[in-house]
Amino acid sequence: MDETREELSDSQLVQTCLExxxxxxxxxxxxxxxxxxxxxxxIVGNAEDASDLTQETFLRxxxxxxxxxxxxxxxxxxxxxxTNQGIDHLRRRRTSDVSLDGQMESGLQYxxxxxxxxxxxxxxxxxxxxxxxxxxxxxxxxxRTVLVLRHVEGLKLEEIATTLSLPLGTVKTLLFRGRQxxxxxxxxx
Amino acid sequence: MKRAQMDCRRVQTxxxxxxxxxxxxxxxxxxxEHLDQCHGCAAELVQIEKVAGALAAVPRAEPAAALLxxxxxxxxxxxxxxxxxxxxxxxxRLGVLAATLLAALVGVRFALMALMPRASSAITYVVxxxxxxxxxxxxxxxxxxKVGRVLWEALVGFAASLxxxxxxxxxxxxxxxxxELALLVLVVVLCDRRRRAVQSTVTxxx
Numbered sequence: 001m002d003e004t005r006e007e008l009s010d011s012q013l014v015q016t017c018l019e020x021x022x023x024x025x026x027x028x029x030x031x032x033x034x035x036x037x038x039x040x041x042x043i044v045g046n047a048e049d050a051s052d053l054t055q056e057t058f059l060r061x062x063x064x065x066x067x068x069x070x071x072x073x074x075x076x077x078x079x080x081x082x083t084n085q086g087i088d089h090l091r092r093r094r095t096s097d098v099s100l101d102g103q104m105e106s107g108l109q110y111x112x113x114x115x116x117x118x119x120x121x122x123x124x125x126x127x128x129x130x131x132x133x134x135x136x137x138x139x140x141x142x143x144r145t146v147l148v149l150r151h152v153e154g155l156k157l158e159e160i161a162t163t164l165s166l167p168l169g170t171v172k173t174l175l176f177r178g179r180q181x182x183x184x185x186x187x188x189x
Numbered sequence: 190m191k192r193a194q195m196d197c198r199r200v201q202t203x204x205x206x207x208x209x210x211x212x213x214x215x216x217x218x219x220x221x222e223h224l225d226q227c228h229g230c231a232a233e234l235v236q237i238e239k240v241a242g243a244l245a246a247v248p249r250a251e252p253a254a255a256l257l258x259x260x261x262x263x264x265x266x267x268x269x270x271x272x273x274x275x276x277x278x279x280x281x282r283l284g285v286l287a288a289t290l291l292a293a294l295v296g297v298r299f300a301l302m303a304l305m306p307r308a309s310s311a312i313t314y315v316v317x318x319x320x321x322x323x324x325x326x327x328x329x330x331x332x333x334x335k336v337g338r339v340l341w342e343a344l345v346g347f348a349a350s351l352x353x354x355x356x357x358x359x360x361x362x363x364x365x366x367x368x369e370l371a372l373l374v375l376v377v378v379l380c381d382r383r384r385r386a387v388q389s390t391v392t393x394x395x
Contacts, residue, residue, distance in 0.1 A: 017271075022265075026261050029261065029264075041250045054252065065270035126246075133247055151245050172206070180205075
């Protein structure tokens with residue numbers, strides 16, 4: 001049964017769930033929870049909060065699954081819920097209380113390790129990432145979210161605009177200002 | 190016609206868009222031309238690329254192993270989406286039914302007003318009479334505790350004068366019951382009189 005679910009698309013799993021076979025939702029969660037956790041984690045900068053918000057995201061999506069348009073992307077839909085949760089959380093919290101040094105020291109591996117890099121270059125890149133990520137945490141919620149979606153998640157500008165329900169021009173402005181602010185904070189890389 | 194060269198200030202405002210690849214072709218070519226000749230602006234572009242590169246190289250975080258189980262456990266406690274949909278559909282049907290009923294009542298009311306002005310005024314009278322009757326009953330029911338309290342105080346005084354508690358209680362209960370019964374009869378009589386008045390008005394009108 002699990003093997004069959006593995007082969008189903010997101011929309012088919014949603015449809016299966018809506019037909020009463022709720023186990024299909026577990027397959028959807030298993031497929032996307034890591035990605036959603038990462039988006040939220042980079043927005044809120046705190047593992048515990050990210051874990052709670054990921055849970056809330058999937059619970060909210062479950063309760064509203066009947067309203068989901070299966071002709072559209074489930075991932076985009078749930079990412080939208082997750083980013084909204086992240087932004088709301090930041091607004092509630094206002095200030096960042098996370099030590100990013102702690103994150104970098106927790107034995108996390110770089111996803112896209114460039115094999116052509118020398119160890120020295122890899123260390124330098126890690127240091128640059130640490131500084132930039134620390135600067136990102138100082139940005140206002142929406143700038144931070146746009147930067148995470150653009151560069152960490154690799155979304156296109158139009159996708160970000162859809163995810164955040166913002167005009168494309170606003171997304172560009174947030175992105176450009178965010179990058180400028182980071183450059184101002186970090187200095188030369 | 191030769192395109193005018195862009196200056197550094199103009200190029201700096203376009204660098205972010207240039208990096209994103211969202212500039213129109215001609216303007217993009219102008220920025221490219223400037224960057225080929227200006228090391229300062231080219232260095233700015235490199236910084237933008239480095240910021241983006243550093244963010245892209247951010248490590249993927251691994252959620253706690255229990256997260257998946259916790260989500261599954263919590264969703265298991267929630268009503269299934271199909272049940273929620275059925276409930277929502279039920280509420281929607283009820284809403285549509287209520288709206289239709291209300292619209293029909295309003296429609297009948299306006300139709301009567303248009304076609305039979307006298308009947309319409311009779312209906313208004315009936316409704317008005319019902320509201321008045323309800324208000325009347327309500328007033329008396331509101332007043333009952335007050336009447337009861339007065340009677341109670343009188344009876345307590347009476348009992349004290351008799352010097353027998355049991356007799357006082359019995360007298361109290363009887364008096365209270367008689368008073369309530371009298372009030373009830375009064376309400377019924379008044380309502381009945383009002384009903385007859387309404388009935389005769391409707392009969393005369395129709």
